[in-house]
Amino acid sequence: MQDLKLPVAVIGAGPVGLAAAAHLVERGLQPLILEKGTSVGAAVLEWGHVRVFSPWMYNIDDAARRLLETRGWKAPDADVLPTGREIVEQYLAPLSRVPQIASGLKLGSTVTAITRRGLSKVGSKGRDGAPFVIRYERDGITENVLVGAVIDASGTWDQPNPLGIDGLPIPGEGWSSHLSYGIPDVTGARRAEFIGRRTLVVGSGHSAINVVMALMELQNADPATKIFWALRHDGVERLLGGGLNDRLPARGALGLAAKKAIAEGRLTLLTSFSADAITADGGPAVLATANGEAIRLHVDQIVVATGFRPDFSFLRELRIAVDPIVEAPPALAPLIDPNLHSCGTVPPHGVLELSHPEKDFYIVGMKSYGRAPTFLMKTGYEQVRSVVADIAGDHEAARRVELVLPETGVCSVTLSSGSSAGCCGGPATTRSDACCVADAVAKDEGKSGCGCGSKAAPEKAVERA
Structure with missing residues (x-):
């Protein structure tokens, strides 16, 4: 970052955005947090009734924890699975009240555009040294602010994929109140x-x-x-999760419960x-x-419930690079492309995978995954630790991996008789088109997917209307 006197903009005050703010505070940098919702964690509150798969130990960022503990905050039980609302009320809300963060938090602020001062997307001369201009709307008033770097943690929650299988809404989708x-x-x-x-x-x-x-x-x-x-x-192979081999037991149990419901005929599978x-x-x-x-x-x-997609509309004047398929940064895309992987394990990654042609601009959190699924908060915390270190000039720390993620336990699952889990597992591999060691070995042998498993049990007949 060229001008350390300018604040660093963080777009979004969800778990990853506030973690970025905490890391900026630790590095002596001033965060400016722009959140379009009326509270921190606004998107999380929309699924606040849902209990997450990962316990508290994976949901609290290290820098945020240190900042909170200086104010006497006591962390929830590390092994308990919180709901989305509990994450906001017991963690994000207290974090937002820490003075170094509260002073830079602007709720109800919708970012509408980002550019470089005096330069459109085409302008190159002096570009890397020019501050960013962020335009946002708050209380019906449009404001501009200068910042030295931008961390986009705005997420994808308000951009759900439509019902159409081709990525477009189907006729009638727009008007249906049901x-x-x-x-x-x-x-x-x-x-x-x-x-x-x-x-x-x-x-x-x-x-x-x-x-x-x-x-x-x-x-x-x-x-x-x-x-x-x-x-x-x-x-049904891809929907059942890691079963008993999943290192996040609640996530595996959910898949097993789904399998049991199908077997009992409690629903009609199409x-x-x-x-x-x-x-x-x-x-x-x-x-x-x-x-x-x-x-x-x-x-x-x-x-x-067909996933989400990123909104790039307010980034039009920036030089960003995204994979044409997944819409993630090009270096990250091969690690998360669902066309290449059939499980959710992703190696930890940071500034090297998240950099764009626009210097000092980063997309982090769920939005960094583009249209790919299975994002963990802890992944986002490692992203912002690395990105903020790079912004602060600590390039060695930015390129150091400081995270071990829980495995999904499987690369694919079948409903074969007597099978309760899946076919492969083990640690993540560095091979970009493989999700785990067994997957990499199978691909090296020329097999499709993990090259294992058996045929799924036949599905029940469709109930016709």
Whole structure:
């Protein structure tokens, strides 16, 4: 960073953004935190009812912990699994009140553009030494501020992927009041909308599994609750997590619970699902293809849990580089591309993988993963530790790895008889197209994926509307 007198902008006051602020404070740099929500952790509060897979030991950044402890803060039990709301109330809110962070925190501030002072994206002369100009809106007023570096930790929560399998919204998706994205609170605030109703859940990741498990709780109370679970691929192998081999037991247990629900026939599984339109036919009806057949599915609610995508609109005047497929920084993309990996283990990474052509600009946190899934908070904490060290001029620390992540335990999972977990595991590999050691060995031998496992058990027949 050229001018250490200028603040460093942090966009987003979620877990990773506030961790970045804590590291800046430790390095003697002034953070300016711009959060568009009305509170810190605003996006986290939207899934505040969800209990995360990782215990507190993985959810608290080291620099943030040190800063909080100087004010007498006591960390929660390291082995307890918190909800999103507990993460905000017991960790992020106290951190935001630390004076060195509170003085630079601006809530209700939406960043609309970032550029270099006096230079458009095309201008090169003196570019690296020019301060950044951040334009943001607050209380209906547009303001500009100069900063010496920018850390974009704005996340992806407000950019959900649409229902269309081709990445576009399907006809009717925009008007349907019966459609939700992400992880709605089906057992709490929105219980009346889902209990005793027919719900279609689209997605194969942990968010979708969370929604399905919550709907099953309602089904226990009211058997009239019907669940249709739609997967865009042709089998269940990729949705079940690491099972008993997962180093985050709650994540593995979720996959095993999903497997048990399928085996017991408590839901209708739709594979190779492709939605074509939503019609207002006595309530929402989804026209789709599933299990190789055209179907019309009459439901009361639709939950789209198909992931998220980054918003680059306010970065248009910056020179950023993103992978054309995953939309992550090019050096990071091969490590997280779901076309190359079938499990979620990612080697720790930092400033080298996160750098852009625009000097002193970094995208961190969930947004750094672009459209790829399975991001852990601890990964983001290592990212910002490295990035802030580099901004402060400590290049040796920036390039040092200081993190060991829990393994997912598997690279792929099948529903073969008697199998409770998956096929491979072990530590992450440095090979960019392999997710773990067993995966790398299999690829070296010319096998597809991990080169192991057996055929999945046949799925149940589709219930036709």
